Amino acid sequence: MEFGLPLEDILQKLAEEGYRISRRTFLYYVQLGLLPKGKRKGQKSGGVKFYYPTWTLERLKTILRLKKQGLTLKEIKKRLPREIPSPLPPKTFPQTARLKDCNVCGICGAICPVHEEMDLSPWRLIQAWLEGPDSLPSANTPWVCVGCYLCEERCPREIPVVDFLRFLRREGLPPGKRWRKHPEWSRIFWSLLEERGRSFDFGAVHAYHIRIIGSGENQRLFLRLPGPEGEKEVSAPSKIKNLSAFRRALEHAREWP
C-alpha cells in the first residue's frame, strides 16, 4: 500500500513513541514542503480522509529530533534530503487513461463465455482500479479469463480489457490478493522449458492430470485420460541444441520488469 496511513494513525503512532505534535502543525509542515502531500480518498461512511506514504512517519521523527536540537524550520528544510524519497512506484497499467473511457455498460461481463466462473465482472475491476489500486477487491477474475478477446471485440469504447486482466495477473495485485491457478503445472511447465527448451501445453492437458516420476534423463510423464484408456505414458519433449546458451538468454530476459 503506497498511500497507507491516514493522518490520525500517524499522529497516534508518534504519540505512542513519545513525540508530541498537533494535527495543525502536521498540516503546516506539509504546507512548507517538509512533508509529502497526502492523497485524498473518499470514505464509505461519507467524508474524505487524507492518506500519507508510510515513510512520512520516519521523516517527521527526524524533523522533531532536529527541532529539539534547536534548529529552525528553515534550517531543518536545508538539512533534510532535498528530494522527498519517492515511494515505491505503484505498479501502473500503462493504458490506464483508456480505462477511463469505460461507461459501465457491462457488455464485457455479459459476452464473456466463462463469466459464470468469475467472482466479479471485468468492468467492476476496471472501476475499482480507477478508484485506486488499493480498492481492488480480491477476485479470481484475472485468472479465470481464458483470453478469448470477445470482450475487447465487443467493447463499444475499445478498452483493452484482456491486457488489463493480464496486467492484474502478472503484477498489478499484491501477493495477498493473488490467486494461484495451478502452481504445480506452472512449475513443471517452466522446469521442462528450462531443461529442454520445449515444454508441454499443460494448460491444455490440465484435464488429464499429469503425473511425473523422476527427473532429468530418467523423467517419465504420465497423463490420465478421461474414459476407458486410463493412464498413458508420454515421452518428454525433445531438446533444443544449445541449451546452456538458451538458459543464459532466458535468465537475461527475466531482468526487465
Next chain:
Amino acid sequence: MKVLYYPGCSSEHLARDFYLSIEALASFLALELEPLPDWNCCGAREIEEAPEGVGLFLASRNLALASGKELLVTCSLCFHNLKRAQNILRENPIWRSRMAEVLKDEGLELSPDLPRILSLTEFLTRIDFSRFRSPHFRGFPVAVYYGCFLSRPYPTDLQALEKVLSAAGYPVIPTTLKTHCCGGHLPRTDSPVIKNLCRRLLFEARQKNASGLAVACPVCKLNLEIYGDPPFPVRYFTQYLGLALGISPSWLGIPEEE
C-alpha cells in the same frame, strides 16, 4: 519455394494427429514445408504470469531463427503469441533493442523486417484443392470452427476453412458460432461452463445436419472431444483435406476403427 513452419509443443503430443496430417498433405502436394530448425516453446499461457521479457524472448528467438520472409504457424495459441510479440517488437523500439541484446547471448539476430507470420488456414488457401481431389471421394457436409485466436485480436481470413474444404469437395454448412469460445484453458476442469460451451458448439453443428466439425486449433479439438456430449466427430481440417485427396486415414492420424 521453401516455407518454414513452426509446429509448437503440441505437435509432439496432443496434436500429434494434426502434425501427421500436415506432413501427409505436404508430401502429397509436394509443398516444401520444413519445420523451423531448433524451434523453442512459445510459452503457451504461462508467459502471462512471467515478466514480459520472457514471453518476448521465447517468441523473438523463433522469429530470429526464421530467417526467411514467412513463418507458417500451425497452432493457434502459438500463432497468437508470436503475432503479439511481433507487434510489440515492431512498435516498441525499447523492447526491440532489449531483445536484440538478449538474442546476442545465443548468437542470433532479428532481421530488420521480421518474418510475416502466416496461419496454416490462410496458407492453404493458396492451393487449389479442386485440382487434387480424389475421383473416388464423396464429400459429406461439415461445419467449420475457427476458435478465438484465429479470429481475435489478430484476425486471419475467416473464410479460409470454407474455401479450402469446399474446393476439396465438402459441402460446408454455415454456422454462427464459428469464432466463439470453446472454454480454452479454463482452470477449473469440473466446471459446467466449459461443458456447456462445448455442447453448444456441437449442438449447432448437429442441428444443421453436419456430419463432422472441422477445427484448426489443438485446444479446441481437445475440449470438444473431452467435454462434447454426446460425442460428435471433430477432426482437424487438414485431416478432412487429406481424406478428400485420397490419403489413407492412418497417415492422417485417424484411428483405423473409425
